[in-house]
Amino acid sequence: MNPKRCAACKYLRRRCPKDCIFSPYFPPSDPDKFACIHRIYGAGNVSKMLQQLPVQTRAEAVESLSFEAKCRVEDPVYGCVGIISLLQTQIQKTQTLLARTQAQIAVAQAKHSQTQISEFM
Amino acid sequence: MGGPGSSSPCASCKLLRRRCAKDCIFAPYFPPDDPHKFAIVHKVFGASNVSKMLQELPVHQRADAVNSLVFEANARVRDPVYGCVGAISYLQNQVSQLQMQLAVAQAEILCIQMQHEQPLQSHHQVLELDQDEKALLLNNNSINNCNNDNNNLGYAMSSGQFNSNFASPSSIMQMQMQMQDPLKQESLWT
Numbered sequence A: 001m002n003p004k005r006c007a008a009c010k011y012l013r014r015r016c017p018k019d020c021i022f023s024p025y026f027p028p029s030d031p032d033k034f035a036c037i038h039r040i041y042g043a044g045n046v047s048k049m050l051q052q053l054p055v056q057t058r059a060e061a062v063e064s065l066s067f068e069a070k071c072r073v074e075d076p077v078y079g080c081v082g083i084i085s086l087l088q089t090q091i092q093k094t095q096t097l098l099a100r101t102q103a104q105i106a107v108a109q110a111k112h113s114q115t116q117i118s119e120f121m
Numbered sequence B: 001m002g003g004p005g006s007s008s009p010c011a012s013c014k015l016l017r018r019r020c021a022k023d024c025i026f027a028p029y030f031p032p033d034d035p036h037k038f039a040i041v042h043k044v045f046g047a048s049n050v051s052k053m054l055q056e057l058p059v060h061q062r063a064d065a066v067n068s069l070v071f072e073a074n075a076r077v078r079d080p081v082y083g084c085v086g087a088i089s090y091l092q093n094q095v096s097q098l099q100m101q102l103a104v105a106q107a108e109i110l111c112i113q114m115q116h117e118q119p120l121q122s123h124h125q126v127l128e129l130d131q132d133e134k135a136l137l138l139n140n141n142s143i144n145n146c147n148n149d150n151n152n153l154g155y156a157m158s159s160g161q162f163n164s165n166f167a168s169p170s171s172i173m174q175m176q177m178q179m180q181d182p183l184k185q186e187s188l189w190t
Helices: A007-012 A031-040 A043-051 A055-074 A081-120 B011-016 B035-044 B047-055 B059-078 B084-115 B131-148 B169-177
Strands: none
Touching: A007 A031, A031 A043, A031 A055, A031 B047, A043 A055, A043 B035, A055 B059, A055 B084, A081 B059, A081 B084, B011 B035, B035 B047, B035 B059, B047 B059, B059 B084
C-alpha cells in the first residue's frame, strides 16, 4: 500500500493500493484535479475509461478529461463546446478578412500594372 | 411517461430499466426514438452526474446543456484519449495558420501602399476596416501574444504530441470573448 494516498483515494476516503489506477495521475499535491473530474465524470467512469486505454496514453487522457471537466464547471451549459464554437466563429471571421485582404492586394496589383503600362506608352 | 401525450418511457428510463415518472428530468431531452443519445452520455458521464448537472441548471438552459454533453460524449467515444480537446487543438492550429496568412497579406498590402507614389486611400482602397475587422485584428494580435505565452492547447493531433500544460479554460474563453459573445449555432449540434 502506498504510504501516501493519491488524491483520488484521499477524496474517496479509501485505502490506496500499490496498483491504484489513479495514483500515477492524481498526486496528493493537487486535490482539486480529481475533485473536478469526479464531479463531472465520476470515479467509476474515469476508472473504466483509463482501464480501456494503453498505459502510455493514460496521462494525456487524464489531462484532457481534467480540462473538459474544468470547462464544464466554469460553463455548466456549454462546457468546452463553447470554446469550439468561439474558435469556429473566429476562423470564419479571419477567413473573411483574409479573403478581403487578398482581393484588395489583387486589385492594387492590377492597378499598379495598369499604371506601369500607361507610363510606358 | 416519455413526455406530453406519450405513454412510452423516455430513452433514459428505458436504458435504466425504471419507471419513467411524469416529472422525469431526462424525458424532455432523451426521447424514446433516439436511444443512442442517452446511451452515449450515460457511458461517459453517468446518469446520476447528468441528472445532477441538469438539476443545477434553469430549465431553459437544459436543452443546450444536454446537446453539449452529447457532443462531448461523442467526441470522447471517438477519441478516448483527447476527446473534445483534440478538436480544440485542431481548430486552434487552424486559427494560428489563418492569422499567419493574414499577417502576410497585411504586410503585403502595406508594401504595395509604400511602393505607390500616391496613397491608395485616395482611391478608396484597402485599409477601410469596419469595427468588426479592427476588433478582429486587435484580438488576433492579443491571441498571438497569448499563444506566444504558451497557452498550450496546441498540439499535433496526428503526431500525438501533447502538451499537458493547458491554460485555464477561463483564460481561453476570456480572450476569445474579446471578439464577441459566443455564437451558439444550431449547426454545432449537427
